[in-house]
Amino acid sequence: MHCGRAGLPETVRAVREGSASAGVVYYSAAVAARNDVEIIRFPASVNMSDSIRNAALVPGTAKNPGEANAFVKFLLTAEAQAILKETGQPPVVPAIRKGNVPADIRD
Numbered sequence: 645m646h647c648g649r650a651g652l653p654e655t656v657r658a659v660r661e662g663s664a665s666a667g668v669v670y671y672s673a674a675v676a677a678r679n680d681v682e683i684i685r686f687p688a689s690v691n692m693s694d695s696i697r698n699a700a701l702v703p704g705t706a707k708n709p710g711e712a713n714a715f716v717k718f719l720l721t722a723e724a725q726a727i728l729k730e731t732g733q734p735p736v737v738p739a740i741r742k743g744n745v746p747a748d749i750r751d
Contacts (some may be wrong), residue, residue: 675732
């Protein structure tokens with residue numbers, strides 16, 4: 645078995661090339677390599693992602709805050725959520741909104 649976090653591509657490569665019989669990686673890394681490796685998911689009771697949350701935000705120093713805000717708004721759509729699921733990044737639904745959230749994203 646090979647485990648990786650920073651070395652996700654190396655972990656998948658090791659399994660693909662046979663230098664490791666298995667590897668533990670983020671589901672999204674496994675999905676990206678789904679044509680080259682067999683994916684075996686841990687049961688739902690072994691869900692480490694409950695404490696891992698990816699965030700989307702627009703920093704106050706953004707060069708294009710309007711476009712960045714539009715992208716964050718897009719991430720909340722059904723289309724974007726389907727893309728996220730397909731790539732192994734299941735979205736948090738409903739989205740968690742904290743801090744200074746713009747009015748058009750707040751609802």
